[in-house]
Amino acid sequence: MARNNEIPEVNAGSMADIAFLLLIFFLVTATIQTDMGLDRKLPSKEPTPPITFNERNVFRIVLNKNDELMVESEIMQLKDLRNAAIAFLDNGGESQGDNDDCSYCLGARNPNSSDHPKEAIISLNSDREATYGTYVTVQNELTAAYNELRNRESQRLFNMDFVEMEQRYFDAETPSEIKKVLKENIMAIRDLFPMQLSEAQTNQIK
């Protein structure tokens, strides 16, 4: 009887396939996701001197515990909030011809609404029982209102959307000379429609 003493060699040809399978699995599952969200700046802890402002310059939004919205003492649907905020910010109620009237505002110039975008303050009160999802929706609509107005002015002055300018500015691949110009433009637009969102804690509204 002929005996074969040599150990037969295992065919390792399919090993590569198995390893590739594992590799692809890890590549697919471990996606490096970037988080996205709404940026906000909280007010500083240091007490600020009380600023005096006219009641017409404040846009009061109240979110109650049933996630219902009250804007300027009237119940409003969330989908109408954006346009209401735009109308308020863009009003430019200061009479035309004054030194500080809003030359770029296209609003109704209602004397009972905001004088100037630079003076317009949006005040948001949310009940402790309100849900976070609704709160984010409100914040999203307010950001959209500001973005829409800023885009309009940005298109008029620089032929580019404000949102796009910001994106280009934060893009790491944009060269620094362009960034410098973009930063100036962004600051100019932000100055036209400064975001003044107050979230003072008030507990008396129940």
Place this chain on the structure above:
Amino acid sequence: MAKFAKKKDGDLPAVSTASLPDIVFMLLFFFMTVTTMKDSSLLVENTLPNATEIKKLEKKDRVVYIYVGKPTQEYQKVFGTEPKIQLNDKFANVDEVGSYILAERAKKPQELQNVLTTALKVDKNANMGLIADIKQQLREVNALKVNYTTYEGNAFNNLQ
């Protein structure tokens, strides 16, 4: 003569693929070690709300995360169903947020300590009271830049 005739006519010698698995395994181990999946150990439910007007949260090295939501099924027996705060793989109370931020800030390099952003990853069903308390805590420690982390999508889907 027979010695020379052994060679076959024009057959290419097969390239040895025996080292291919080694190369691929090397790649595999590289990816396994580099991609850390830290976020997988969530103790709270974390369905983020949707929003459209969002900005990317770039530069992960300057972000501190705070998770809020109700505890997941397995923890509900112990911690109840009220939304809780999760800091670094464990539940925490509101008054621990400040010291957590300070501790995280101290871990970062000097030049990043003033530009940190706090990403609030909050479940959309959490209530605002807890968020207001967290924001108050953040103000106490002067961590003023916050990011309400969301998914991209129609914001009105949050209302259901």
